[in-house]
Amino acid sequence: MPGKEVADVLILQPRMREVGQSQVRRLLPAAKRQAVGPFLFFDHFGPEELEPFRDNDVRPHPHIGLSTVTYLFEGRIVHRDSIGSVQSIEPGAVNWMTAGRGIAHSERTPPELRGVRRRTHGLQLWAGMPKALEESEPSFTHTDRPAIPEDESEHAHVRVLVGRAWGMESPVTPVSETLYVDISLPAGGRLDIPPLASERALYAVDGAYRLQDKSMEPYVMAVLPAGDTVRVEAETPARVMLIGGEPLDGPRFIWWNFVSSRRERITAAASEWSAHQTPRVEGEKDWIPLPSVPL
DSSP: OOOSOOOSOEEEOOEEEEETTEEEEEEESBTTBSOBTTEEEEEEEEEEEEOTTOOOOEEEEEEBSEEEEEEEEEOOEEEEETTSOEEEEOTTOEEEEEOTTOEEEEEEOOGGGTTSOEEEEEEEEEEEOOGGGTTSOOEEEEEOGGGSOEEEOSSOEEEEEESEETTEEOSOOOSSSEEEEEEEEOTTOEEEEOOOSSEEEEEEEESOEEETTEEEOTTOEEEEOTTOOEEEEOSSOEEEEEEEESOOSSOOEEETTEEESOHHHHHHHHHHHHHHOOSOOTTOOOOOOOOSSOO
16 A cells, blocks of 8 residues: 655646647756656647648657657647658557667648648657667658557556556667557556666646655646655546666767757767758658757
């Protein structure tokens, strides 16, 4: 049985940032915390209803030294990348793109949905890569919704998106020890969360909940103390994401879409994109230029 109080919970507030034509809530990196486990970037977009022909596309842009993890609650996105992947991303599936030494990709509305009213809601996280793997070959893996293990009881519905938890193991293969879980609590629901990873955090995408003695509103991140089993409870339905894993092997430099343990590697990647817009995404005619913010 978990204790009655949680000590040393760090609360991170969202900051609104523009991505493509939309506003997103950004929780990581934060001034008080660069990462939780390997996750050093956490964006929550939506829920939002889009008017017909609203441009919500994200044009081609590059990455190095990270893995992007895209997970939708509503809507549909078409992913294209510079290694030839073309994938429709739908709710409940997990899309893991490893940039390694370099990849570019776009995220666009499917043509058949452009002219209709539609909803969008989801998360995109970045997982940093161990130093030894930062220059590995880029790759992309799509895991359909039915392949994600889940368990439902009267108190909680749990989907293990990445990692191992509650006797389940995701087929998604991360590059380091990683935990990513989707927890749905019905009205009156509850779940005890053991120390499944050395670093953990909770984030409610929908509904308020209680973390032990603390009332938690949606859209804030609660970084949990190491080693504690904690209880989450909900008076009304709530959906809470659990993230975490082993911390990265040292701090990372983050600039625009680039992550590296070496600042000079980011400078080189920025120069390559500015000069040649490479790597190229087949079929794409435009791209996002480098920002004017200095390195």
